[in-house]
Amino acid sequence: MNKILLTGSTGFIGRAVYKRLLLDAQYELLLAARSCMDDLPESIVQCQISDIDGATEWQSALEAVDVVIHYAARVHVMDDHASDSLTKFRNVNVSGTLNLARQAAAIGVKRFISISSIKVNGEKTLPGQPYTPDDALVPMDPYAISKLEAERGLCALAAETGMEVVIIRPVLVYGPGVKAIFRSMMSWLSKGVPLPLGGIDNKRSLVALDNLVDLMVTCINHPAAANQTFLVSDGEDLSTSELLRRMAAALGVPARLLPVPAVLLDAGAALLGQRAMAQRLCGSLQVDIGKTCELLNWSPPVSVDQALRKTAKHFLECRAK
Template structure:
């Protein structure tokens, strides 16, 4: 049977990469633009993947209501349309930020949700709506919570670190050791394909992340290695860094408290539940391989 898949959010790098991967694996895909106020879901499809959403605003220029209008209200409308259709599977891309902005231990799907930002809160509201509905036995509903996704076309924090290393600027925070989960686009694509094809995977909430965690120091080393440059990790004492960050807060320097927190905090995400559901022990790519692929795509631009 042909798997016909409708995808929202085709303009994002996840949408572009995922649709190409699915087409390469003999799936039929089509895009649905929710910007068109008269949008209608193709009811002859088998799967509806909802990627469209208002992304996390690092510059904090967006009004909170924008997040709820797009991430919550549009998702509700789309989910209602799914329930009224013959489509079997609904895959909603939420975020680990719908649960926690900071993670002390390892984030599991069962963790109580306490998002602090409008982005995370709007994603959680959409999740709560989906979970409040009764799902027919003929349908499956997946809430996917990815951690930081990277891949070709990604312009996030990795790009900033890439430019620091490329320009030969020393990275001064080597005295901080942290552990972060990442999600390479190739692993994401693989997991979505497995969920679609394996009808034994039950509805539910699933974290998506690579198998291994990496420190920011590891990421700098990987970027340096791919660029064939000597890594310039400098372990400036933590006390001195914290003093500099306070000055940075006052005079608006790039090295401020918020930047340092982002670069040095822990954020570990468990992927055990999804791997158990599809019956695998390891994902196709290690976290290092995924990062190397992403960094190579930056060089090829």
């Protein structure tokens, strides 16, 4: 039986990971988070970690652990202009991650799976030029810089200690309970708000929560995953307009989309100080998951429409309460 330490277990992705692992008797779980959860089976051990930084003590949590799945992080916040923002991201995402990894290697952990971000690659792609794991990396904000520094530190530690490191860079993750821009779009559609997004001819890669979790679980034991970096998506890229239409279908409502040119949307967003939001809605960001699929003999088990229906169902149930 593999003993797995999962950090960030109360988060959007972390909860989905431990629920998936609960279904497999070959895993013994230890969950680390800021606060303990009350609705867990007695077989799951919890470890309360108040802060993750370069001084966090992990020895007791790491005892007899085979694999660490490290999801906890200081997350990206749009339009974060704090003067010490990079320092704060580094304290958690770099110092905290590498401190955990060093202690894991010292105690004999076999594999360390780190959830990074596609923002390490950059913020946008040109048509027909999706990101690959081996591209030149162009992080554009403090969060992305901290994630890249953590990746490089982990790779150096793997070479030094022999502990296997796996890095996964997800694109935008959606699924039941999703928040931020994805939830906002569902809310706009469900209320029948006309949206000026009917003429957006971009391409964006997304990843359903179930698909990301499936890849993470695959990487626990797969021998070919050792010391590799993987990009992950649903394998089907959509324009914002197409995403909204298919999201509306999942919600059972019409998509009221107005064909406003992207250049006008960008200009309006600039005037309102919402350039980052406009880039997410109008720009392209595609990833090539060929390496992930070929090396691991893996493919996304859930289609976009299946995942949208599941996400919409949860949204509508929560709204009805």
